[in-house]
Amino acid sequence: MGEFELIRNFFAAAPCAQGGEGVALGIGDDCALLAVPPGEQLAISTDTLVAGVHFADPCDPFLLGQRSLAVAVSDLAAMGATPVAFTLALTLPTGTSDWLEAFARGLNLMAQNCRVALVGGDTTRGPLSLTMTVFGRVPTGLALTRSGARPGDLLCVGGELGNGAGALPLVLGQRTADAAIAEPLLAHYWSPQPQLALGQALRGRATAVLDISDGLLADCGHIALASKVGIRVERSRLPLSKALLAFLGQSDAEQAALSGGDDYVLAFTLPPAELPSLLADGWPIHVLGQVVAGQGVILLDADGHDITPPIRGYQHFRETP
Amino acid sequence: MGEFELIRNFFAAAPCAQGGEGVALGIGDDCALLAVPPGEQLAISTDTLVAGVHFADPCDPFLLGQRSLAVAVSDLAAMGATPVAFTLALTLPTGTSDWLEAFARGLNLMAQNCRVALVGGDTTRGPLSLTMTVFGRVPTGLALTRSGARPGDLLCVGGELGNGAGALPLVLGQRTADAAIAEPLLAHYWSPQPQLALGQALRGRATAVLDISDGLLADCGHIALASKVGIRVERSRLPLSKALLAFLGQSDAEQAALSGGDDYVLAFTLPPAELPSLLADGWPIHVLGQVVAGQGVILLDADGHDITPPIRGYQHFRETP
Incomplete structure (x- = not known):
């Protein structure tokens, strides 16, 4: 043998x-x-x-x-x-x-x-x-695709963002951190928990769903393209973990949440009427913005100014030649 | 993008x-x-x-x-x-x-x-x-597995053997041959035809089936092991193409058929009563031996002598270090 x-x-x-x-x-x-x-x-x-x-x-x-x-x-x-x-x-x-x-x-x-x-x-x-x-x-008929988002829907995510990308310097040994910071970030990177129960709860309720692998902005772009809508994201609403904020500070933590990728948290669009019952059931849902007529993704600051960066997906940490 | x-x-x-x-x-x-x-x-x-x-x-x-x-x-x-x-x-x-x-x-x-x-x-x-x-x-219930062969069944294949392995020196540029020889061998190597219609015709008839990828003897060994039976293979019955015989000669052509692999022809075991109707339907079936009580694969020459070689599967032409 x-x-x-x-x-x-x-x-x-x-x-x-x-x-x-x-x-x-x-x-x-x-x-x-x-x-x-x-x-x-x-x-x-x-x-x-x-x-x-x-x-x-x-x-x-x-x-x-x-x-x-x-x-x-x-x-x-x-x-x-x-x-x-x-x-x-x-x-x-x-x-x-x-x-x-x-x-x-x-x-x-x-x-x-x-x-x-x-x-x-x-x-x-x-x-x-x-x-x-x-x-x-x-x-049959209840699978959650990317193509059903409609103007007026809320843009939501199922958990904190940026932890996967925030962990990368620790994974690569480029930085160190106290255990209180390193452990939750590394746990998120090495053992992401697929949001299976949330996905099943969203059947028949969410209009478009994906899991965030490329970064919030790039992945919202995928929904916007597939659904032929625009999506507004409010930077001040990003759910950031204490560990990520302590490790990177506010600005870099926001950057990790917006463009970092590797989160494997669900992002979805939801008619506003569906939100209360999901929150009442205890799902950790954060509303980050809304779906509008148009196309593409717009990032807004707390004053409503357009601060959209050039949108790029997750960049693998090293590409072989 | x-x-x-x-x-x-x-x-x-x-x-x-x-x-x-x-x-x-x-x-x-x-x-x-x-x-x-x-x-x-x-x-x-x-x-x-x-x-x-x-x-x-x-x-x-x-x-x-x-x-x-x-x-x-x-x-x-x-x-x-x-x-x-x-x-x-x-x-x-x-x-x-x-x-x-x-x-x-x-x-x-x-x-x-x-x-x-x-x-x-x-x-x-x-x-x-x-x-x-x-x-x-x-x-449901009609998939053809490797585990149903019974003593008394015939060992059959759905086409000529050895062409895939025979083509390898041509594929690697180690040898050349006239077009009449090279073309059918190379066609077999580069464009094997999955025997889908034959597989479907064998549903409810064959007792064990696989496609020959590791070589006839090694693959018969897989059926023997999964079905807990022995399989006798008669070397004199190997179906060999004219091109393969012309290219390799009788002895090396037999070797390619027995141990070469890459044939992607179906090998299967069949209760004898099932054979006539399949032949009448025109399927290119060759009987090569039979299933017996026991275990393992035995190769017999024309005189019924046991000439079983050490059985090895297909050896990839080069393994990276």
Whole structure:
């Protein structure tokens, strides 16, 4: 048995590969089989993470396993889907059993957290990269897309912004900070919590939803484009964590929240009448602005002045040549 | 708009990305949505191809696009599934528009051929590799797995063997041959035809099925292991093409058929009573041996002597260090 067959068997024996609701056939055949209940559709998303581009190399394999699955599952949250399964295509320069054991442990923990089963994949030799494809189920007609925002809707987010980007200097070892600051930021970076329950609660209520991966302004731009509307964002309403403010100060914290990316918090547009019941249910929703007729994204200061910067998405911390 | 956003838009505009039967939402949102009819399940398979490991680098991007999708779809054929959709995760060192245009043209041609729609993916910077995840639908309970072979079944294949491995010296430029030899071998390598119709015809008839990617003996070993049976293979019955025999001679052609891999022809086990009707329907089925009680794979010569070699799967032509 070759090294990579051993690795495949290692993943096949992992707790998260032992099936789950909706998994009719798991790892080990030419295909996996998923059962989709009548009245539901299957939501699918694929993400690739490349060493040196999307994550530092070397990095902690436990944290990498945890984070890469969370980032992929976050796209299911953004559709209002319930996670079912995922596949993992892992390209490794060399397979050390320590690395794999730790990676699989992180993967298993997040898989358990999100109730998602590993149903297949591929293991190949080459420069380190991961491609995960995640599957979720969603009632037919209720998936949350980016294209339904209407003038008059509120622009909302489901949590604090900027923590992912704020953590980056800590992740890269460029800066240090007291534990009270570093721990929550690093936890947010390495173990983002896909907002699955919020996504499901928004079905039939929100008009457009996505998860913030490119940065608030760039991602609002995606909604504006898909929905053919304009979006006004009020800088004074940005929800910023104490740790981020203590680490970066007000101005850089706002910058991280607006353009940093890697938050994996839901951003959505909501008819105003839907807000009270969601707040009454205890969802941590922050209203940041509103949808208007027009196009593009406008950033306003507290006095209502247009302070829109050139909008760029998340810049990977290093691009290989 | 960044380079990679341009590339994503390029793929989103490709003919194969314009939807198809079963595709409720295609490229452009957080997830794609697939509709699975009642009474059917979704079959899923993931394959990664790494430059320098699974294909020569550089190679013709048109042929690469064609081949990589065919190889992935072949796993759907092996389950008896009807293709619906696929995702493409493409990691590129640099994106030249010529390369992408040719790659997409090859991808489109094979997608059209297999009636499969591109519904999502990811484009990242890094060393060239591709991960494709393919989706097909199959009636619940009728998917063809590897685990149902029973003693007394016939071992069959759906076409000639060894052409893929035989083509490799031509692909790598290590040898040349007359067009009458080179063309059919190279066509088989670069444009394998997933045996989708045969797979569907085998539903409810074959007891175990897979597509030959690792080589006949190694792949029979997978069926033997999953089905807890032994398999006898008769070397004198190997179906070999004229081009392969002319190029390699009898002995090396047999070796390519037994251990070469890359054939993407279906291998399956069949109760003898099922054979006549399949032959009458014109399927190009070759009987190569039989399933017996026991375990493992035994290769027999024309005199019934055991000539089983140490069984190894397909060895990628070069492994990066």
